[in-house]
Amino acid sequence: MLSQESHLARNIDRHVTLSGGDASLLAELDAHPRRVPRGSELWQTQRPSDHLYTLCRGWACSYHRSANGSQQILDLFVPGDIMGLRDLTYHDHTSTAVMLTTGQVSAYPVERVSELMRCSRRLDWALQASAARQERLITQRLINVLSHDAVSRIAHLMLEVQHRLQRVDAASGDQFYLPLLQRQIGMLLGMSSVHVSRTLIELSRRGLLERSRRRIHLLDVEALARIADFTTFPYEAGLNPELLPEDGMQR
Amino acid sequence: MLSQESHLARNIDRHVTLSGGDASLLAELDAHPRRVPRGSELWQTQRPSDHLYTLCRGWACSYHRSANGSQQILDLFVPGDIMGLRDLTYHDHTSTAVMLTTGQVSAYPVERVSELMRCSRRLDWALQASAARQERLITQRLINVLSHDAVSRIAHLMLEVQHRLQRVDAASGDQFYLPLLQRQIGMLLGMSSVHVSRTLIELSRRGLLERSRRRIHLLDVEALARIADFTTFPYEAGLNPELLPEDGMQR
DNA sequence: CGTAGATTTGAAGCTCCTCAACATAAGTGG
DNA sequence: CCACTTATGTTGAGGAGCTTCAAATCTACG
Numbered sequence: 004m005l006s007q008e009s010h011l012a013r014n015i016d017r018h019v020t021l022s023g024g025d026a027s028l029l030a031e032l033d034a035h036p037r038r039v040p041r042g043s044e045l046w047q048t049q050r051p052s053d054h055l056y057t058l059c060r061g062w063a064c065s066y067h068r069s070a071n072g073s074q075q076i077l078d079l080f081v082p083g084d085i086m087g088l089r090d091l092t093y094h095d096h097t098s099t100a101v102m103l104t105t106g107q108v109s110a111y112p113v114e115r116v117s118e119l120m121r122c123s124r125r126l127d128w129a130l131q132a133s134a135a136r137q138e139r140l141i142t143q144r145l146i147n148v149l150s151h152d153a154v155s156r157i158a159h160l161m162l163e164v165q166h167r168l169q170r171v172d173a174a175s176g177d178q179f180y181l182p183l184l185q186r187q188i189g190m191l192l193g194m195s196s197v198h199v200s201r202t203l204i205e206l207s208r209r210g211l212l213e214r215s216r217r218r219i220h221l222l223d224v225e226a227l228a229r230i231a232d233f234t235t236f237p238y239e240a241g242l243n244p245e246l247l248p249e250d251g252m253q254r
Numbered sequence: 255m256l257s258q259e260s261h262l263a264r265n266i267d268r269h270v271t272l273s274g275g276d277a278s279l280l281a282e283l284d285a286h287p288r289r290v291p292r293g294s295e296l297w298q299t300q301r302p303s304d305h306l307y308t309l310c311r312g313w314a315c316s317y318h319r320s321a322n323g324s325q326q327i328l329d330l331f332v333p334g335d336i337m338g339l340r341d342l343t344y345h346d347h348t349s350t351a352v353m354l355t356t357g358q359v360s361a362y363p364v365e366r367v368s369e370l371m372r373c374s375r376r377l378d379w380a381l382q383a384s385a386a387r388q389e390r391l392i393t394q395r396l397i398n399v400l401s402h403d404a405v406s407r408i409a410h411l412m413l414e415v416q417h418r419l420q421r422v423d424a425a426s427g428d429q430f431y432l433p434l435l436q437r438q439i440g441m442l443l444g445m446s447s448v449h450v451s452r453t454l455i456e457l458s459r460r461g462l463l464e465r466s467r468r469r470i471h472l473l474d475v476e477a478l479a480r481i482a483d484f485t486t487f488p489y490e491a492g493l494n495p496e497l498l499p500e501d502g503m504q505r
Numbered sequence: 506c507g508t509a510g511a512t513t514t515g516a517a518g519c520t521c522c523t524c525a526a527c528a529t530a531a532g533t534g535g
Numbered sequence: 536c537c538a539c540t541t542a543t544g545t546t547g548a549g550g551a552g553c554t555t556c557a558a559a560t561c562t563a564c565g
Contacts, residue, residue, distance in 0.1 A: 052494060067397050070483045075400040077393060089393070092386035094492040097393075113496040120497075131382070135343035138389045142328060142340070142348075145396045146318050149326040149444035152520075185544065193400035195522055200544060216530090232321045241345040243303060245364040246371075403552075436512070446554055451512060467562090 009033050010083030010171045011057050017170065018132040018242060025123050032085075032119075033057040036107035045100040045108065046087065052096045054110045056086040061106015062182050065089075065098040066190065076190040078137065079164070079183075082106075083171040088134040091116070104182045124248040132242055148193055151231065153202045156192045159231035161212060165221060166236060177221040260284050261334030261422045262308050268421065269383040269493060276374050283336075283370075284308040287358035296351040296359065297338065303347045305361045307337040312357015313433050316340075316349040317441065327441040329388065330415070330434075333357075334422040339385040342367070355433045375499040383493055390489040399444055402482065404453045407443045410482035412463060412470060417487060428472040432465075 011033045012026065021029060036059040039045075045056055045063065063080040077098055080086050090096045091113065102108075120127035140163070147159045164181060168174035185203070186196040194202075206212050211227055213220040221227060228234065262284045263277065272280060287310040290296075296307055296314065314331040328349055331337050341347045342364065353359075371378035391414070398410045415432060419425035436454070437447040445453075457463050462478055464471040472478060479485065 053496070069397075069401055070485060073401050075397050077396070089386075089389060091497065092383060092494060093390075094494050097390070097486070097491070113494065117497050132343060135340075138340060138392070139344075139348070141389070141393060141396060145328070145392060145399070146320075146326050148396070148399055149441075150320055150324050184542095190400075196544085197523080197546090198521055201521090201546090204545080234321060235348070240348070243343060243345050243364065245304070246342065246368050435510095447512085448514090448555080449553060451514090452553095455513080 010059060011085070013171050014083035014085075015129050015133065018136070019125055019129040019247070021125060021129065025126050025129075028119055028123055028126055029129070032111055033059050033109045036060070036109040039102050039106060039108050041102050041105045043102050045102070045110075046090075046096050047099045048097060049095050051094060052087060052090040053113050054087060055091060055113065055116045056100075056108050056110050058082055058084050058086055059107040059109060061108075062103040063100060063106065063108075064103055064187070065100040067098050074190050075193070076187060077141065079191065081164070081167050081171065084137075085130070085133050088130065088137060103187070128246070128248055144191070147231070153192075153194055153198055154205060155231045156194070157188070157199070157202050157206065158211070158227045159233055160188065160192060161219060161221060162224070162227055162231055162233045164219075165224075177224060179219055181217055181219045183217075261310060262336070264422050265334035265336075266380050266384065269387070270376055270380040270498070272376060272380065276377050276380075279370055279374055279377055280380070283362055284310050284360045287311070287360040290353050290357060290359050292353050292356045294353050296353070296361075297341075297347050298350050299348060300346050302345060303338060303341040304364050305338060306342060306364065306367045307351075307359050307361050309333055309335050309337055310358040310360060312359075313354040314351060314357065314359075315354055315438070316351040318349050325441050326444070327438060328392065330442065332415070332418050332422065335388075336381070336384050339381065339388060354438070379497070379499055387489045394489070395442070398482070404443075404445055404449055405456060406482050407445070408439070408450070408453050408457065409462070409478040410484055411439065411443060412472060413475070413478055413482055413484045415470075416472060416475075428475060430470055432468055432470045434468075 058080050064076050065078040066074050066076045068074050147156055165174050168179050185199040188199045189196045211223050309331050311333055315327050316329040317325050317327045319325050398407055416425050419430050436450040439450045440447045462474050
């Protein structure tokens with residue numbers, strides 16, 4: 004497990020240093036991934052949230068469907084992400100999750116999550132930290148949507164994605180694969196797919212990014228960061244040492 | 255403490271039934287509130303998040319300041335709310351919090367919060383539930399902002415506020431006091447204060463709400479809920495029984 | 506009572522949306 | 536492998552919604 008480190012482990016590692024025992028408990032979480040095809044749903048609104056998922060390969064997202072039929076994407080999941088944390092605290096899901104590409108997912112029943120958290124305080128803490136990080140992502144997107152126009156919103160999204168992919172070594176420098184349709188980018192940022200298209204072209208025209216097929220190449224990260232006000236990376240920040248359980252302490 | 259129940263206790267009660275011991279531990283959290291004038295800051299960006307706060311009286315909010323000087327309000331706090339939970343997981347704050355009215359706040363050092371959580375699993379759980387509820391609020395606002403126009407956004411905000419105030423018995427029916435300036439409503443919903451003004455007038459014209467001074471009177475909650483797609487109240491939903499610690503269990 | 510702050514109103518302009526047609530890419534079965 | 540089909544992206548035109556600026560009220564408060 005240490006030799007061939009999973010994306011999940013690499014993700015958690017950024018938050019909390021785990022003991023060997025914790026690491027092997029954690030390894031359980033994505034020990035038995037199964038292949039899930041593009042478009043298949045991981046969970047659905049109003050169904051009980053009885054599993055925690057880890058995404059080993061591929062992309063997924065969670066979304067909300069309004070009464071009028073419009074949809075808004077809430078979370079974007081990349082390899083190494085834990086999925087379903089937001090809803091786990093509650094009895095029912097309030098979102099639906101779907102695979103954006105074919106990928107590998109492992110599902111973990113909530114009872115065993117509960118057990119896991121009882122066994123290891125540090126692992127409990129790691130899950131909380133992961134949840135907190137996802138909340139910061141959402142908060143950042145709210146800030147982005149509240150304050151920026153179309154060009155800045157898209158610039159911000161691209162930088163966020165690059166940053167998250169680099170974290171699990173899934174982006175090669177300034178280039179990465181982005182399986183999102185323009186309609187889906189619109190659902191993330193609250194704009195029409197037509198305007199997403201125009202804005203992407205505008206960004207190309209300005210020499211800020213290039214795209215061929217689904218590959219994105221950020222040509223001028225500096226300028227993009229300026230436009231998008233992407234100076235801080237709050238979800239990468241240090242955890243509160245006061246709340247961190249001592250090393251090796253078990254419940 | 256049981257006879258004269260605090261707003262905080264009433265808030266937590268909705269999530270978790272606490273034992274007598276837990277309740278008195280909880281009572282500590284807002285035992286010694288101090289008076290804080292309107293406009294005073296509770297915490298600031300990039301400062302260590304070393305306290306948890308409870309709002310006993312008055313209104314507050316947290317906001318983000320962009321590089322270009324624009325501001326976005328992230329959380330709106332009403333009496334009974336716990337403040338600073340979002341940032342507590344991390345070492346530093348990423349938002350600034352300020353009193354919207356003069357009020358009463360009690361601050362609780364993070365070391366003692368940590369102690370509290372170690373002492374009582376149910377209280378730990380209650381705090382997590384409270385954090386999860388605040389995350390759902392933010393997520394709902396993101397959905398609101400992503401999908402709705404000005405009229406719906408404001409309708410949604412009014413319903414959210416009414417709902418949260420009713421929860422702590424601070425709203426009398428369809429009427430409540432709303433200390434937000436129109437500029438601040440704009441900062442919450444991503445619109446200019448001029449347009450907030452026009453939209454509020456439009457809502458009055460349609461007979462959906464009335465306002466005199468800072469008092470809001472919702473005239474047609476049904477219609478507002480339809481406009482705002484405010485059918486579900488996800489932050490009021492039931493907690494996951496699988497994760498709920500058994501009664502009386504201590505660490 | 507006067508002043509600073511908040512709200513309202515008007516006008517002009519810009520961003521973004523909608524609708525629709527077209528172009529290109531991706532997927533499918535012969 | 537190609538024609539067919541379907542999905543996705545691009546382009547244009549017109550219009551709705553919102554912003555900005557500025558001036559005119561209104562309100563709060565020392």
